[in-house]
Amino acid sequence: MEVINFIATEIIGNPGILFALITLLGMLLLKKSFPDIVMGVVKTIIGYLILVLGCGPLQSATTPVGAWINDMLGVQGIVPQNWIIMSTATAQVGSQIGLAVLVGFIVNLILARITTLKNVALTGHILVIWASWAVGVLVAYPGVGFLAVVLIAGIFCGIYSWLSSAVSYHFMKKSGRMTDEFSLYVPEITGIALTSWLSPIVGNKDKRCDEIEVSENLEWLRDTTVSVSVIATVIWTIFGLIAGPERVAAYADGQNWVIYLLFLGLNFGMGLTVVLFGVRMMLAEIVPAFKGISTRLIKGAIPGLDYPTVFQFAPMAVFIGFLANLVGGILATLVMTFTGMPVVVLPAVWMNFWTGGTLGVFADAYGGRRACIIVNLILGFLAPFGWALAYPTSGIFSALNATNDYTDSSTIGLLYQWFVKLIFGGN
Amino acid sequence: MAFKAKRLSVLAVCGAGVGSSIMMKANAEEVLEKHGVRARVTAADITSAKGNSPDVLVTTLDIYKVIKDIKAGEVVILENMVSMKELEEKLVPACKKVLERMKEK
Numbered sequence: 001m002e003v004i005n006f007i008a009t010e011i012i013g014n015p016g017i018l019f020a021l022i023t024l025l026g027m028l029l030l031k032k033s034f035p036d037i038v039m040g041v042v043k044t045i046i047g048y049l050i051l052v053l054g055c056g057p058l059q060s061a062t063t064p065v066g067a068w069i070n071d072m073l074g075v076q077g078i079v080p081q082n083w084i085i086m087s088t089a090t091a092q093v094g095s096q097i098g099l100a101v102l103v104g105f106i107v108n109l110i111l112a113r114i115t116t117l118k119n120v121a122l123t124g125h126i127l128v129i130w131a132s133w134a135v136g137v138l139v140a141y142p143g144v145g146f147l148a149v150v151l152i153a154g155i156f157c158g159i160y161s162w163l164s165s166a167v168s169y170h171f172m173k174k175s176g177r178m179t180d181e182f183s184l185y186v187p188e189i190t191g192i193a194l195t196s197w198l199s200p201i202v203g204n205k206d207k208r209c210d211e212i213e214v215s216e217n218l219e220w221l222r223d224t225t226v227s228v229s230v231i232a233t234v235i236w237t238i239f240g241l242i243a244g245p246e247r248v249a250a251y252a253d254g255q256n257w258v259i260y261l262l263f264l265g266l267n268f269g270m271g272l273t274v275v276l277f278g279v280r281m282m283l284a285e286i287v288p289a290f291k292g293i294s295t296r297l298i299k300g301a302i303p304g305l306d307y308p309t310v311f312q313f314a315p316m317a318v319f320i321g322f323l324a325n326l327v328g329g330i331l332a333t334l335v336m337t338f339t340g341m342p343v344v345v346l347p348a349v350w351m352n353f354w355t356g357g358t359l360g361v362f363a364d365a366y367g368g369r370r371a372c373i374i375v376n377l378i379l380g381f382l383a384p385f386g387w388a389l390a391y392p393t394s395g396i397f398s399a400l401n402a403t404n405d406y407t408d409s410s411t412i413g414l415l416y417q418w419f420v421k422l423i424f425g426g427n
Numbered sequence: 428m429a430f431k432a433k434r435l436s437v438l439a440v441c442g443a444g445v446g447s448s449i450m451m452k453a454n455a456e457e458v459l460e461k462h463g464v465r466a467r468v469t470a471a472d473i474t475s476a477k478g479n480s481p482d483v484l485v486t487t488l489d490i491y492k493v494i495k496d497i498k499a500g501e502v503v504i505l506e507n508m509v510s511m512k513e514l515e516e517k518l519v520p521a522c523k524k525v526l527e528r529m530k531e532k
Binding site for chain 2: 123280283315
């Protein structure tokens with residue numbers, strides 16, 4: 001019994017070791033050389049430790065902004081940023097997440113093998129983020145045990161990632177302007193479907209974004225770590241100035257309040273960079289293993305990949321989509337603030353780029369530049385209301401001042417949370 | 428003494444360095460193994476890519492515009508960042524070029 005207990009708590013219960021074991025398994029199946037395996041395993045553990053390290057600064061840079069909004073308006077201010085969700089959850093319940101990712105991947109492989117939809121989701125970090133959120137929602141209910149959390153979240157994630165890749169594949173192929181060689185696995189299927197349906201109605205697919213010129217002076221925005229830090233600094237400084245010196249100084253720990261305020265956004269960018277560095281180290285070996293296994297097991301497997309793989313189809317639509325989506329998000333923040341909603345969602349910035357860019361490519365393919373602007377304004381404006389609605393039932397994240405910020409978090413994610421509450425939330 | 432090929436360094440770069448660049452890394456490893464080129468492939472984001480000097484840099488045009496100061500032996504610009512065929516056509520000759528140059532020295 002003691003041995004089993006030791007394995008359960010000290011080995012499986014240690015997320016670093018668990019993720020390393022998954023890497024080891026993948027590399028052994030692919031018959032990698034011994035030095036490669038040692039490197040992969042060590043890097044996975046260190047990547048996990050770095051990821052946890054980045055979680056602290058990310059959180060301490062977001063808490064004050066939420067608190068000022070709360071203090072001024074008596075409402076909850078939340079920061080939409082999925083890396084906060086991922087790093088917080090993996091630090092707290094990383095083992096359940098690691099196992100849920102593994103279960104989800106196996107479920108996806110089985111579904112792709114036995115059905116005609118040969119889609120396999122391979123966007124490693126999104127598999128982990130989506131599992132982090134699914135697990136974090138479940139563990140908040142005391143009645144759900146370890147194994148139940150892993151199985152429910154894992155099976156949900158597996159079905160979701162498979163379906164999501166299949167839906168984006170359908171719309172990419174149907175557009176005739178993208179590809180049928182691969183698909184996307186990003187939590188935006190409701191966004192992609194809505195965009196593909198709406199764009200022909202509001203736009204003209206022959207007047208495309210690529211005819212528009214964007215100044216080279218804006219190219220730096222493509223470095224997302226930099227653009228997030230800069231835009232976050234601007235937005236938070238505005239909120240800090242409205243909150244006033246006293247409220248800001250209360251968090252500044254003796255530092256000059258203006259300097260503190262300016263560094264808040266930069267600290268946020270620093271936390272984000274650390275988290276991304278850790279994630280990259282952790283996934284650089286797991287993802288190739290997942291890919292190798294899926295191509296060996298499933299004939300004609302269609303990989304579901306990350307956002308920027310579609311950016312090549314309309315580079316200018318990415319930029320225009322980003323800006324329109326960001327404007328929609330800022331408008332949502334303003335409307336929430338002035339109508340006295342119980343939860344105010346700050347502009348996301350990071351996901352405005354990835355979501356806006358990707359929906360921009362779909363909108364451009366189905367409805368040209370007018371659709372790219374109109375659809376992104378609408379969806380960029382609506383999504384935060386879904387996140388606000390989902391916030392109270394988001395489990396361990398509902399005390400975090402932060403939320404997942406994909407389009408699907410406001411639709412499918414919301415339904416999942418209500419469903420979990422319905423089943424496990426009874427008295 | 429027989430020439431022993433050095434392990435090349437290949438750097439794959441995308442915006443955030445966690446999704447597409449890791450997929451490019453996986454593809455590059457497969458392609459290079461197939462052609463018997465020994466290489467260590469790493470993934471990076473725009474911010475941390477700067478300051479590296481890989482033998483071969485693999486990325487897309489929009490990203491390259493932002494990181495063009497990087498000193499790389501060869502630069503491979505992909506139109507389709509996940510096409511195995513394009514990668515094979517461009518990366519393998521680039522690696523061979525670097526290896527040729529090393530032999531000459």
